[in-house]
Amino acid sequence: MTDKRAWTVWISILGLGLLIGFGSFVYQVTSGLGVTGLSNTVSWGMYIVSFMFLVGVSAGGLIVVAGAELAGSQRFEHLNKLAVICSIAAVTTAAGSILPDLGRPFAAWKMMVHPNFTSPLVWDMGVLTVYLLIGAIDLYILTRPEVSRKSLRIMAIISLPVAIIVHSVTAWIFGLLVARPFWNTPLLAPLFISSALVSGTALVIATAWVVERVTPWRAGSEAMDGLRRLILWFIAADVFLLGTEVMTTFVSGEPDHRRQLDILLVGRLAPVFWLEIIVGVFLPTIILLSNRVRKHSWMLLVAAVLLILGVFAKRINILFAAEFEPLIDLAPGIPGGRPSQQFRPDEVYIPTLVEFGVLFGMASLFFSIITFGVQMFVISKND
Amino acid sequence: MSETTPSPVASRVSPIEALSAASREYGTIDVRSEHPRWGMTVDLERCVGCWSCAVICKSENAVPLGLWWNRILTAGEALDTPHVNEYGNHELHWVPLACQHCDDAPCEKVCPTSATYTNAEGIVLVNQDECIGCRYCMAACPYGVRVFNWGTAEHPVPVGTGMIESRPVGSVEKCTLCVHRLAENQVPSCVWSCPAQARVFGDLEAPDSRLVQMLESRNPEVLLEEKGTRPKVSYLQPRRRRPIEPSEK
Amino acid sequence: MTSEVTRRQLLTGGAALTAATVGVGAVNSSVDRSIELSEPVDRVVRTTCSPNCTGACGQLAFVRDGKVVKIQQAADFPDKVYNPRGCMKGLSYHLQIYNQDRVMTPLIRTGARGSGEFREASWDEVLDLIAKEMVAIGDKDGWDSIHVFGQVPGSGYIHKGANYRACATLGMTHGTSFDLNGDLPMGMPITFGVQNAEHEAKDWANSKFILLIGANPIETRIPDAHFLFDAVANGARMVVVDPAFSGTASKADTWLQITPGTDAAFALSLAQVLVEEELGNMQFMRTYTDAPLLVRADTGKRLLESDLVGAVTPDRFVVWDVTTQTALAIPLDRLGIPQGIDAALEGSFAVVLADGTAVRVSPGFAHVVAELQKWTPEKTKEITGLDPAMVRSVARAYAAESPAAIIMGAGSNHWFHGDLQGRALALCASLTGNIGKSGGGFSVYVGQYKVRVKWAPWVNIGDIKAKIVASIYFLRGKTPQMHESVPYPKNGYKALFCTFANMFVQAPDVNRLYKTLDELDLIVTVDHQLTDTAAYSDVVLPATTWYEKLDLTATPLHPFLQLQQPAISPVGESKSELWIWQELMRRIDPVAYAAHWQVTEEDAIRMILAEGGPTEGITFEQLQAGPVRLKVPDPDIPFLAQINDLVPFPPQSMPVALDKTQPFVPTGRIEFYKDFDTFLELGEQVPTYKPPRDDESNDPTVFPLRFLTPHSKWRIHSTYGNNPWMNEIHGGRPPVLIHPDDARSRQIKEGDEVEVANSRGRVVAWAQVTDSVKAGSVILHEGWWPRTFKAGKGVNELTSSEVNPIHEVHYVPNMWAPSTGWKDCNCEVRRV
Numbered sequence A: 001m002t003d004k005r006a007w008t009v010w011i012s013i014l015g016l017g018l019l020i021g022f023g024s025f026v027y028q029v030t031s032g033l034g035v036t037g038l039s040n041t042v043s044w045g046m047y048i049v050s051f052m053f054l055v056g057v058s059a060g061g062l063i064v065v066a067g068a069e070l071a072g073s074q075r076f077e078h079l080n081k082l083a084v085i086c087s088i089a090a091v092t093t094a095a096g097s098i099l100p101d102l103g104r105p106f107a108a109w110k111m112m113v114h115p116n117f118t119s120p121l122v123w124d125m126g127v128l129t130v131y132l133l134i135g136a137i138d139l140y141i142l143t144r145p146e147v148s149r150k151s152l153r154i155m156a157i158i159s160l161p162v163a164i165i166v167h168s169v170t171a172w173i174f175g176l177l178v179a180r181p182f183w184n185t186p187l188l189a190p191l192f193i194s195s196a197l198v199s200g201t202a203l204v205i206a207t208a209w210v211v212e213r214v215t216p217w218r219a220g221s222e223a224m225d226g227l228r229r230l231i232l233w234f235i236a237a238d239v240f241l242l243g244t245e246v247m248t249t250f251v252s253g254e255p256d257h258r259r260q261l262d263i264l265l266v267g268r269l270a271p272v273f274w275l276e277i278i279v280g281v282f283l284p285t286i287i288l289l290s291n292r293v294r295k296h297s298w299m300l301l302v303a304a305v306l307l308i309l310g311v312f313a314k315r316i317n318i319l320f321a322a323e324f325e326p327l328i329d330l331a332p333g334i335p336g337g338r339p340s341q342q343f344r345p346d347e348v349y350i351p352t353l354v355e356f357g358v359l360f361g362m363a364s365l366f367f368s369i370i371t372f373g374v375q376m377f378v379i380s381k382n383d
Numbered sequence B: 001m002s003e004t005t006p007s008p009v010a011s012r013v014s015p016i017e018a019l020s021a022a023s024r025e026y027g028t029i030d031v032r033s034e035h036p037r038w039g040m041t042v043d044l045e046r047c048v049g050c051w052s053c054a055v056i057c058k059s060e061n062a063v064p065l066g067l068w069w070n071r072i073l074t075a076g077e078a079l080d081t082p083h084v085n086e087y088g089n090h091e092l093h094w095v096p097l098a099c100q101h102c103d104d105a106p107c108e109k110v111c112p113t114s115a116t117y118t119n120a121e122g123i124v125l126v127n128q129d130e131c132i133g134c135r136y137c138m139a140a141c142p143y144g145v146r147v148f149n150w151g152t153a154e155h156p157v158p159v160g161t162g163m164i165e166s167r168p169v170g171s172v173e174k175c176t177l178c179v180h181r182l183a184e185n186q187v188p189s190c191v192w193s194c195p196a197q198a199r200v201f202g203d204l205e206a207p208d209s210r211l212v213q214m215l216e217s218r219n220p221e222v223l224l225e226e227k228g229t230r231p232k233v234s235y236l237q238p239r240r241r242r243p244i245e246p247s248e249k
Numbered sequence C: 001m002t003s004e005v006t007r008r009q010l011l012t013g014g015a016a017l018t019a020a021t022v023g024v025g026a027v028n029s030s031v032d033r034s035i036e037l038s039e040p041v042d043r044v045v046r047t048t049c050s051p052n053c054t055g056a057c058g059q060l061a062f063v064r065d066g067k068v069v070k071i072q073q074a075a076d077f078p079d080k081v082y083n084p085r086g087c088m089k090g091l092s093y094h095l096q097i098y099n100q101d102r103v104m105t106p107l108i109r110t111g112a113r114g115s116g117e118f119r120e121a122s123w124d125e126v127l128d129l130i131a132k133e134m135v136a137i138g139d140k141d142g143w144d145s146i147h148v149f150g151q152v153p154g155s156g157y158i159h160k161g162a163n164y165r166a167c168a169t170l171g172m173t174h175g176t177s178f179d180l181n182g183d184l185p186m187g188m189p190i191t192f193g194v195q196n197a198e199h200e201a202k203d204w205a206n207s208k209f210i211l212l213i214g215a216n217p218i219e220t221r222i223p224d225a226h227f228l229f230d231a232v233a234n235g236a237r238m239v240v241v242d243p244a245f246s247g248t249a250s251k252a253d254t255w256l257q258i259t260p261g262t263d264a265a266f267a268l269s270l271a272q273v274l275v276e277e278e279l280g281n282m283q284f285m286r287t288y289t290d291a292p293l294l295v296r297a298d299t300g301k302r303l304l305e306s307d308l309v310g311a312v313t314p315d316r317f318v319v320w321d322v323t324t325q326t327a328l329a330i331p332l333d334r335l336g337i338p339q340g341i342d343a344a345l346e347g348s349f350a351v352v353l354a355d356g357t358a359v360r361v362s363p364g365f366a367h368v369v370a371e372l373q374k375w376t377p378e379k380t381k382e383i384t385g386l387d388p389a390m391v392r393s394v395a396r397a398y399a400a401e402s403p404a405a406i407i408m409g410a411g412s413n414h415w416f417h418g419d420l421q422g423r424a425l426a427l428c429a430s431l432t433g434n435i436g437k438s439g440g441g442f443s444v445y446v447g448q449y450k451v452r453v454k455w456a457p458w459v460n461i462g463d464i465k466a467k468i469v470a471s472i473y474f475l476r477g478k479t480p481q482m483h484e485s486v487p488y489p490k491n492g493y494k495a496l497f498c499t500f501a502n503m504f505v506q507a508p509d510v511n512r513l514y515k516t517l518d519e520l521d522l523i524v525t526v527d528h529q530l531t532d533t534a535a536y537s538d539v540v541l542p543a544t545t546w547y548e549k550l551d552l553t554a555t556p557l558h559p560f561l562q563l564q565q566p567a568i569s570p571v572g573e574s575k576s577e578l579w580i581w582q583e584l585m586r587r588i589d590p591v592a593y594a595a596h597w598q599v600t601e602e603d604a605i606r607m608i609l610a611e612g613g614p615t616e617g618i619t620f621e622q623l624q625a626g627p628v629r630l631k632v633p634d635p636d637i638p639f640l641a642q643i644n645d646l647v648p649f650p651p652q653s654m655p656v657a658l659d660k661t662q663p664f665v666p667t668g669r670i671e672f673y674k675d676f677d678t679f680l681e682l683g684e685q686v687p688t689y690k691p692p693r694d695d696e697s698n699d700p701t702v703f704p705l706r707f708l709t710p711h712s713k714w715r716i717h718s719t720y721g722n723n724p725w726m727n728e729i730h731g732g733r734p735p736v737l738i739h740p741d742d743a744r745s746r747q748i749k750e751g752d753e754v755e756v757a758n759s760r761g762r763v764v765a766w767a768q769v770t771d772s773v774k775a776g777s778v779i780l781h782e783g784w785w786p787r788t789f790k791a792g793k794g795v796n797e798l799t800s801s802e803v804n805p806i807h808e809v810h811y812v813p814n815m816w817a818p819s820t821g822w823k824d825c826n827c828e829v830r831r832v
């Protein structure tokens, strides 16, 4: 550890975050979800965004490990453990994000005791568990004194399709709902996969970058550059899919689907949408492509962070574009008055402090897992 | 929890048994087959957008302030405000909206715990003990008729109605088609209370029921048919007007 | 309310954080159940919903733990077409029984009037105080200087009747409501000699054509609206004449967007077409109306038999027999024209009077026809804004279908010249012979006025009756032409006892009213809601609701007599109005108390039932079980004796004796020619059109918009204005409906804060820009509580209290008395 003070500060922030998160969660549980900005019309909010986002982010680790393994490339060898830890952190926190979203978190066990197998949420629960297991097994294999290539390969063969399924199933949670035309498109799953790849890889880049600065551990410039190239392909795929979606909607979309696109392009979500495009795609792409800019090594971190932000923005957009659109095109049908704010009836959503508190807790959990994971499995071995 | 009766409370005086003979007769279901499948239709020509059905639903089911199982959409610009149609004429009607009791109910499919289920009489219900409050069903329902218990329920009267089981904080609730009344052979409360007699309730399996005869003679439509949900609630569209044509001297 | 919730949440939150250390699971289970599993319902009690609405809907109160937990229609009317009867407001009255505005104890003002500062007091203290003050005022200025104002007696004969009984006992003057409310359709007494006369609502279903003008039953007669649809289902056509696209317009076959205040012009055009195209039923006109009666050209008065032959009794009216070319007197005691006489309806003839002078005479109808020539559809186009070709078609369709009904509403009646609109429409109904015919008629369902039982033994003390002063004179003082028989107090007014009314919000021209109030020594209000009227009073007495007391009620809309029955014991310390009067009497006049006031509600009801007539054979026990039909025809239609048996007009208007209203129509016929002096002076002897005038005090160039204040679907006047459920639905903020053109020229956008003002007052509310209103007018529904506005004391800051001299030609309170012209009001709207 290079700087003891920085370490203490970092650990304190994480501790505080966990505390705030837990406190907010307890407060929310005791008062009911009315303390959030959610309502009957916008009934899913930042917790679900966080869930979608984190599931996506988890892609990075396994893809890097498994992809490289299958491609027979040793380039990312150094990155393996770090990447897997990122994945585990993401999957764990993703599952954790669901808990505060439940109205009755203490009844969550019912979902395991008598699951309804027609529910994509149940499927997702299943694949996420498998995914977490794979991560754990990967980590186990990688931390053996003698890394078994064969086991890794087998794991890779299993984990690649599982990764695809995880993101598809997560997409289907939304995509299979006939109620919401914006989600109800076959492209949603590919879109989830592509942006998962972008954000997952970006997370590995960012984490590696930071760990390289604060510990003796090194990923190696070749590996980092490899990630850079990889991510550019992912961005391309992602932009292509998004473009297709926008184009088809424009040219031949159903009217209500088009209206939802309008919410994004010019409507209430336009700021977030254009943030997603400009800050989340355009800027980082330039950074990653331009040799001049890339000279500054910290630019890589900037690009990675921007990409992550961009995907986060995209999750926000995907969720709310559908929720902000009235389901039935008749006006207004929703009681206009509001005796108490918690029953807010219109398609408005402003997250509250409580939600930020819980999200802060989630973030802290996420970084705690990474921090201690890196501490335990990555640096200690390197040292 | 049994299929059609709410959990019995010892020494309960049924609010239905307490009715006078005349009142009770008014609300008696016309005919029911051996295996009824309940349905409803709303005559939009008769509906005056008065929300009586919505308000009585709140009383009947102790729906807290801020939540509505039943509400009235305006086919117009805003609440009670007409829109101008393609011929330049003003138009306005109302569409009362509660759970459509879909035969193919998306809410039921997505419910991770099977808390949402369809009972033997075709009514889509939420088992409050099983609901974990994930609100997936709310995202899945194309009609937006489900509501969530966001917090400690506020009630205008500091006592429950004693007419329906309770719902915990954090669970989802919605129209039950007044399943507790059906057990006593009484129409749902919204049907009882519609002053325009715009709502017709009955057994879809009973050919002699007023409902079935109405549906056969009046060309009903369902909401968002394209979603494939096959609702058991339908709507009879407003009639064609017979405007008076201007005539010269 | 919101802050309360947050605070509570914060508290629970704080507690929870502490508890979290103990174990989150435990905390969760303790809040898990938001609604406690309920105990059984104790009982179900039938009562009658009785706001100032006229619905008189039977309701069931479901009571648990002594609280009303649900209200639902009783749906037990023996005439099943009336079931279920009841609207969303009635179904949410338990929110009124238990709301934050409920007056729980007697209150005595501590701050300045209107400051809203009160202290709670005991009943003994307030009753002593009121009794003492009343006696002081009574002794000094006379008991008649105490004005007792209570709305619409028909919706509670016992407790509202107690007000009259109290006035009869003490000599206080009772006010009026039917006329102050502008609901008294003055066209009715003028034309038919009755207070009002309408078909029971179910008879709408028998119509083949329904013309609704200025009436919005889809929103203001919600329990009866379906009878319109029943008619339509039977093939009837529905035409709605309204400047706004009302709920009722949305159901119409044809909507005529008329310029406000011009209904008379429209109706005259209809009549003109009926006459010109010979679509009228002249036999009806000859038989039942004054059409054939001759009018002297020199005086404008009717030609009397005595004019021709010198003093005779009875002095009969005269027609022109076309066959013999002579003027012949016809009988007074029977309608119709005697066999053998061919009475002229047009032409001008010379007759020689008893004194030898020759005068020209012409049948009344000739005057009507001459007037109609001025109002052809083409000529009224500019006034009404209606296409003449359309007006013609409507006239033809109306004449072609039989029976055809005209339903006139407050939108037509609530004008300074509302009487002229009514007279013109009555003319149409008579011309087509639709009077006294099921499915036809000319009905005005505005207000709850009707005393349908013989309540004299209850409201009078023997022969002593309450003195009644039209409340408009209380509000604005005497007018120059006030009828001499108005028992206006010689020392003016010193006190107001206001009950069953939210007078200071709902009366017209309230800024003027507040000046009157400043002069008073005592203001007492009895209400169960702390309305702005109550808040401005010196003493507020907590009243019971119709879920807490026993009373007897009826309505013009349906012929069923019903009880209000107590379902719960009085909330807080509230008491019934009868109890309040009894206690005051005991303190003021123990002798009278002992002699006349030891009566229970049930005694009083039995007393009334025993009088018979409409209540013949009806027992208290029957009423306890459910509604009982009064002894009236089925369907209940007015003028049957006149039309079928040729009994002269008018039928009796209860509760006054026939001889009070008979002078309204001296000919004993339906009168379209009025020869009272004032009518002649003002040129209103036959139905005509006069433009809106708004007191002539709001120059239309400065205040160019018509200020219309119709009744809101979401309230009964101000009642339910604070109902949480209703507020959830409509949002709780008064919208000012303004046409896009008017909004544009004033730079007003949707949702803007706007000031609506004229020379009398102003309110600040929020614009709703919609072309459902007619350009040149704005709509702001009456009844919003003042506190819902951004500023102002409510819509009636702007309205006019001007008195029409025609309404002062006779004086029978609530029957021929000044009727308020709410909608006759100009304003300007600007963005603030």
Ligand SMILES: Nc1nc2c(c(=O)[nH]1)N[C@H]1C(S)=C(S)[C@@H](COP(=O)(O)OP(=O)(O)OC[C@H]3O[C@@H](n4cnc5c(=O)[nH]c(N)nc54)[C@H](O)[C@@H]3O)O[C@H]1N2
Binding pocket: C052, C053, C054, C183, C213, C214, C215, C216, C217, C219, C220, C221, C241, C242, C243, C244, C246, C258, C259, C260, C261, C262, C263, C408, C409, C410, C411, C412, C445, C446, C447, C448, C708, C709, C710, C711, C712, C713, C714, C715, C716, C717, C783, C823
């Ligand atoms: N929901 C509800 N129901 C009520 C009441 C209530 O407050 N709320 N009050 C009860 C009482 S006491 C009364 S008196 C009645 C009154 O009820 P209605 O007779 O229906 O009277 P308003 O609502 O005043 O006006 C009816 C229509 O007249 C239109 N109008 C306005 N000006 C004109 C005009 O110049 N010409 C024409 N042709 N139309 C015009 C308005 O736009 C409105 O649509 O309602 C009774 N029922």
Ligand SMILES: Nc1nc2c(c(=O)[nH]1)N[C@H]1C(S)=C(S)[C@@H](COP(=O)(O)OP(=O)(O)OC[C@H]3O[C@@H](n4cnc5c(=O)[nH]c(N)nc54)[C@H](O)[C@@H]3O)O[C@H]1N2
Binding pocket: C051, C052, C151, C181, C182, C183, C410, C414, C447, C448, C499, C500, C501, C502, C503, C506, C507, C508, C526, C527, C528, C529, C531, C543, C544, C545, C546, C577, C709, C710, C711, C716, C717, C718, C719, C782, C783, C795, C796, C799, C822, C823
């Ligand atoms: N601008 C404008 N103003 C209008 C009209 C309009 O069209 N335009 N319409 C007018 C018409 S038609 C009418 S009828 C009037 C109505 O005027 P009001 O009858 O004065 O109006 P409400 O608001 O119904 O007030 C009734 C009051 O009686 C109280 N109350 C109810 N039950 C009881 C009881 O049992 N005992 C006692 N003591 N009090 C009780 C209620 O709480 C309420 O405060 O308004 C008139 N005002």
Ligand code: SF4
Binding pocket: B098, B099, B100, B101, B102, B105, B106, B107, B108, B124, B140, B141, B142, B143, B144, B145, B146, B174, B229
């Ligand atoms: S309307 Fe919605 S809640 Fe009701 S059954 Fe259909 S999908 Fe489910």
Ligand code: SF4
Binding pocket: B110, B111, B112, B113, B114, B115, B116, B126, B130, B131, B132, B133, B134, B135, B136, B137, B138, B171, B172
């Ligand atoms: S909220 Fe309850 S009913 Fe709805 S899907 Fe989740 S568990 Fe099922």
Ligand code: SF4
Binding pocket: B053, B056, B057, B058, B060, B061, B069, B070, B098, B099, B174, B175, B176, B177, B178, B188, B189, B190, B191
């Ligand atoms: S059927 Fe019952 S629960 Fe459903 S909307 Fe009607 S009153 Fe409410």
Ligand code: SF4
Binding pocket: B042, B046, B047, B048, B049, B050, B051, B052, B053, B054, B072, B094, B096, B193, B194, B195, B196, B197, B198, B199
């Ligand atoms: S009660 Fe009847 S008329 Fe009123 S809104 Fe409901 S369905 Fe329509």
Ligand code: SF4
Binding pocket: C049, C050, C051, C053, C054, C055, C056, C057, C085, C086, C087, C088, C089, C090, C091, C222, C223, C716
């Ligand atoms: S408010 Fe009027 S219409 Fe509504 S229930 Fe009461 S009496 Fe009937």
Ligand SMILES: [Mo]
Binding pocket: C181, C183, C446, C447, C448
């Ligand atoms: Mo009225």
